[in-house]
Amino acid sequence: MKTSSINFEGVHPTNQYAAEIVLGMRLSCEMEQLACQRHLDDLHRQATPDFPYVFDESRANRVFDWFERCCRHVRGPFSGELIELLPFQKFDLGCVYGWVHMESGKRRFRKAFHMRARGNVKSTEMSGLALYGMMGDCIYPPGDPSNKRYEDSPEVECAAVDKQQAKRVWLDAAKMGENSPDIGRRLNIKKTYVEHKTRGGWLRPLSKDTKNKDSGAPCLVIIDEYHAHPTSEILDVSYSGFGKRLQSLMQIISTAGKDAENSPCKREYDVLCKMMRGDIPMNETYFCMIRELEKDDDPHDESLWPKPNPILQEDNEYAEELRKQIRAEHDEAYNSGDPAKIREFLTKRVNRWQSDSENKYMSGIMDQWKALAVSRDAFFDLVHGFEVWNGLDLSKTTDLTGLGYVFRLPDGRYAVTAHGFMPEERATQHEHSDRVPYKQWAGEGWCTLTPGAVVDYSYIKAHMQKMEQDEFWFPKEVCYDPYNATHFTQQLEAEGYERVEIRQGVQTLSEPTKYFRELVLKGLIVHDGSPLLTWCLSNAIEVVDNNGNIKLSKKHKDDSQRIDLIAAVINAMVRAMVGDGRIDLNAHIMNEDFSF
Template sequence: MPDSSINWEDVHPTNRYAAEIVMGLRPACKREQQACQRHLSDLERQATPKFPYVFDESRADRIFEWFERCCRHVRGPFSGQLIELLPFQKFDLGCVYGWVHMDSGKRRFTKALHLRARGNVKSTEMSGLSLYGMCGDCVYPPGQPHLKRYEESPEVECAAVDKQQAKRVWLDAKAMGENSPDISRRLRIKRTYIEHAKRGGWLRPLSKDTKNKDSGAPCLVIIDEYHAHPTSEILDVSYSGFGKRLQSLMQIISTAGKDAENSPCKKEYDSLGKMLDGETPMIDTYYVMIRELEKADDPHNEENWIKANPILQEDNEYAQELKKQIRIEHDEAYNSGDQHKIREWLTKRVNLWQADSENKYMSGIMDKWKALAVSRSAFLDLVRGYATRNGLDLSKTTDLTGSGFVFRLEDGRYAVTAHGFMPEETATKHEHSDRVPYRQWAAEGWCTLTPGSVVDYSFIKSHIQQMEQNESWFIEEVCYDPYNATHFTQDLEAEGYNRVEIRQGVQTLSEPTKFFRELILRGLIVHDGSPLLTWCLSNAVEVADNNGNIKLSKKHKDDSQRIDLLAAIINAMVRAMVGDSTINLNDHILSEDFSF
């Protein structure tokens, strides 16, 4: 219950909203409750040696006044009217712009992630924020506005996944600036550029097509609809320009998306969720606000929609129209039974992440796979002394190569592990193209970076021998894709290993590929949690023939989303599953082939 001794009208809007959420006076999801509790907890520890930040109400009020005195709506029922910020906006904006360093007055937050459903004025906020970055953003010690310092030649980037989307963000800001006498007198707003009338600089659209996108020193970067970005390139390039300004800020604004396995936005979402849950250290300079339906919520219950749509907290015409539109789209999607429409509604209207539907091999079961992991030490204890099949997938000598092991345990389960190999000289290039941390994984023991510019196969042989000797494994067979592997496996045969060529046609690979997934679904797989192997599983796409036989592939031939470690395990599974009483495997599986 609210404290009756407090006059809530005297409490700053940012703090009041946080208290209302935490006390349950406003409906909210878990993530929004965590963000509000974080703000209240920070208020209690502000201006301390371990937390040298303060919440400066005057700095929060400054951004409020900017919107409500200078910015006008450019579309919708309120077009042309001055913007009146809603309580949830005053919380978000108040936090990001109100928290400052207690001595320097520089803004606390350098990054902010805002995830909420479509229709909740994200574009309006972005337009106003980009213009504020050009005109009004400044630094001054707390409570001393007479010492204001503005950036010379301010640089504001409106970044999106492609040129067209980035231009749309820029055009919205342009229209808002043109419609405001106060803003238009400060800026030169032309057909193709926007700059400050006295201090120069620019407000420009930014996408992967922009030339010289890594040469700036941005004051503000707005990343629009991050869920649509296939890589984090734009974010990374923009963030690398920070440190050259007084208080650079990145605002990441998005809804959920439909590629939950590979999206950099989903990875950011997952990482920040762990931070809010206390599983990883809190990043004091990263503001996070996620408004979404939760997994246990019924998406058909209209009362739950407010969790992802904070505008529905208000009783006004826009909120009523938004709820009506959400209801119409809900009914159309679910009455049609069209999975594409349902997924679109779930991502855009209630902000729920969806797994990629493009024939992904592990679509919908990646969480099941992750739940079957044990620690590396527990895995090694479990399989010590067992016989195993080794599978090899020797790719191009400049790319990732996989070596996998499959064990049949006495309790009916299968244990699998895999190791990657990559030339050290190309690792940095592949980190940029593949967007995964090969060097970190190498340091953690999940892969080996071999000297030089091509994979040194002697390291693969050494790894196989070391695992056999150190862990008391008995390698019954080395099962290999003949591409690039004949000479190498002849060397292994000379060392006393039995080698079996695994033809790569669908007649050979379909049954073990299906069997491996079935084991995961039945909970009969155990693995050591390798992030590299997990990444390969999430990338795999299945290709089927007219008879329902499948084999695995990357999404595109030259795609950087690699599957090599999984391919190595499937090669080993071809032989490991022979004789399993739960399947019927014909003797011809090693010799028949099929071409798509």
């Protein structure tokens, strides 16, 4: 049958869109095809003992009507006009809100993950849904809209990584409500809060700085731009509040990001891709829609841009202007040759995940590193009673300081771990700039927050001594970067430690740096899974001289993507390799070349 001859008259818009994607009538990527096929398959098995859900068109139509009768655009060329949902939105919204339990009418999906490129009305859509969560969301038996049940004191959270981003959806929702007579009659919309006039509750922005994040019972949580979240804390805390409501829902929305190795959003993306492909069991209560430019697609081919930008398949003025803007950003990025601009284009405009740098030391093998981790207890059992080379990278006293430990095992492997130190008074500032959870890691024992505004080096010595006493580690040498370390290492020497200065030029550092990576590739390293060490390792940039020698560096001198712990490990590795047939250290020290 030719697709052009198909008659969709009377077919619900959600079902029609799914069919058009599966039949190839609309350009789409693999993940969108799988999502649409999932919907069609579910229609065939609905209301069965193994699948007690039904697609209730009235529930899907209810959210469509909400947008098209009550909600107005608050920015852009259509500002002030009622929102007219596009076909891809009717599919996404129809699935999330139309699938319900066949008996109770409770919503099937508890989580929904949406990825599409910038400019495809994500924020507008979520703002309208935030208001729907405050006013229109309800439960009723399938096909019986007359028997509605609303939640008392509805709670809607607009969550993001920081206050400014969290307020974006919240402010758009407030403005959308103010511009709608129907909504304005039912909600109190103030500068600092939104509440239902008769049922109370709240619509509020939520970020990591919000107090009492875990005190609510949310009906709806919107996680905005999840790719920017350094941890899953906001998502986890919000989701832990579920179960107190009849049909709580979490809407996660994002573009791709530039930290493919560390991002919790990328981890969620990876798991969902496996789920949609059938590599792991399907979570029947998790909706997934990923629209992206695929791995083998050419980002220069404009005809493929609608895959991550579904609006481009529509024939309207906004679609035309969006295409022009994407083309302009493409040309500027690639004509400039600036890697940062190219990565920005790829993540934001075609939804393709990127590593933060093309010169990453561990590019492509971070998964292998992570696979070599064992539990902390297993690690301590493995190295109990062993000699250890300690590595120091003291850095600035107001920043992160690294203490590395390297062990040579009898079977030819190396065991490594590291500990971080940071001044307690700077931890909050560094969490904001570095976008990693130092306080959480300190609570878990991966680093120490020392009192005051500068690192107290006595805590480093105390940590070394504690490990020696508790785990019977025998310190072989303290291998240190001489920067800022002379006085402290002299104190260690006075207490019986043997100290070795590690010159920081390539002739000393290149071979151990290459050897460390070789050990990872061969599976000859074991570590305790420290998230702080793993983060530092993933940040390290490889700098190469004209002779192919390498050393590690941050991307920029003042970059907040720190490498201190892996630098400390490499310092220890320099000496741990001696006697392993790998390095003539004395020759390197005597002939160190500081040119680079």
